[in-house]
Amino acid sequence: MADTIATNLSGIKHIILVLSGKGGVGKSSIAMQLALCLVQGGNKVGILDIDLTGPSIPRMLGLDGKQVHQASSGWVPVFADENQNLCCMSIGFLLQNKDDSVVWRGPKKNAMIKQFLTDVCWGELNYLIIDTPPGTSDEHISIAEYLKDVNPDGAVIVTTPQAVALADVRKELNFCNKVKLPILGVIENMSGFVCPHCEECTNLFSSGGGEAMAQEFGVEFLGRVPIDPSLTLMVERLDDTTLENGLIKNYIESNLYKAFNKISDKVIAKVT
């Protein structure tokens, strides 16, 4: 079976996982922003969402309600832009009703992940970004195992600055070391919020913890991403069909792009 995974993924140059021990720190939003920056840089990018019980990627890319098509070569991923530079696959595209819960134990989740790797026709991609659920359990063990033969480039670790989140993320760093997955670096998300009324910056979830942890573990600190409610709004307004094809354009024009592009450049430098 490992052979089929390797053959099916043979058109992909770089594979990057987005991991965190903690939930709700922004793994999916970081995966999306990384993808958008890479696409803007002229790359063909795919996003694979292996968070099976709580998939967020379809919503993030304004693709709620889209369906996967079946071709003779396998499942065709869903494209997020007109030029077909950004495609993605998520269990969200396979549900009849988007509020349906996916009540699966480990073995079924593992089988689904394997199918995403063997049956989706990813084609030629410069980057495949894999978005994961929080934790160090079935999904993570399986993806690390399945990807062993294709040598993924490594993992980007996402955290928020407060100690409670860092405690879980340290476990994730140790997980990467145990399964010998290279760590590309740590991103500190939700680091500070600038009050729109008085410009005072409040550290909602403390600050600086991500950088200190990266130093302690001897891995690169890729940067800080502030809380910007405009990103939530941008994502949430994608429902509006007039904006559906404008995600990349909207993002490039936002303040976040300037900050995140530096992070994305660092990631590119790490893998090339």
Added chain:
Amino acid sequence: MSATDIPENAPEHCPGPTTEQAGTASACQGCPNQNVCATAPKGPDPDLPFIKERMDSVKHKILILSGKGGVGKSTFTSQLGFALANDENIQVGIMDVDVCGPSIPKIMGLEGEQIHQSLSGWSAVYVQDNLGVMSIGFMLSNPDDAIIWRGPKKNGLIKQFLKDVDWGDLDFMLVDTPPGTSDEHLSIIQYLKESGIDGAVIITTPQEVALQDVRKEIDFCRKVKIPIIGVVENMSGFVCPKCKGESVIFSPTTGGAKKMAEDVKIPFLGSIPLDPRIGKACDTGVSFLDEYSDSPACKAYLDIITEIKSSLTTQGNF
């Protein structure tokens, strides 16, 4: 052993995967699951009666759930625990079944504590006389160790927390869960089915990306027939400490938790504003409700806790 246990790809006359004939009946010939069924343990789980016996001394069992991670399940669980235990005649236990990312020990100021073993079983770690806590965090030799376990090992530990921990007589057991609708959730519900679960408190944040996952959790509760006590909206709105101007951090573009609760017809328990001091209190392991008892967030917490208590009363079993 209900019909739902039968896999979709089973033959028409499947005897059921947990029956005595599983894997050996004539209908099983050629079924892709035959081997699994033939080797899996048969009959009802022999541990369930032991769990029932232990849980007989627990009056109320409440699950804290959310489809989404990082919305404040553990924070809410701990504050609910602290608040209930303020009455020294009430015995409270907190069980943390987030095996891969346990947050309860840190939030409750118990980091570095160890579990003790006695003749009557494992003893929980106590914050105060009437507030006991159990978490895998107490069992690690190094707090940074990753718990790289697949489902069955996680389920085994959860079972031990219910069966082997000497909880004593409890008025409330609060179960803090990881995000999702998978092994941990199915197991805790399966193990507690016979003893009865009062209900689930569902935590969310206001933005649609979170609500989407939370709707799945509500669908899950309905599928497994767990009553929903209500929904709490956390991190809703932020008041700048300098200018007192209010901002929305996670925009409720689809109406937030209140609208969702109305849509799916479950009680809305209230909203808690984002206060950086809550996070700080959690990082240092102190009770936010005691430290900042005059803050709006504290009032919001207490109102919600009152709602939860009264919902248990109206069910007639408080």
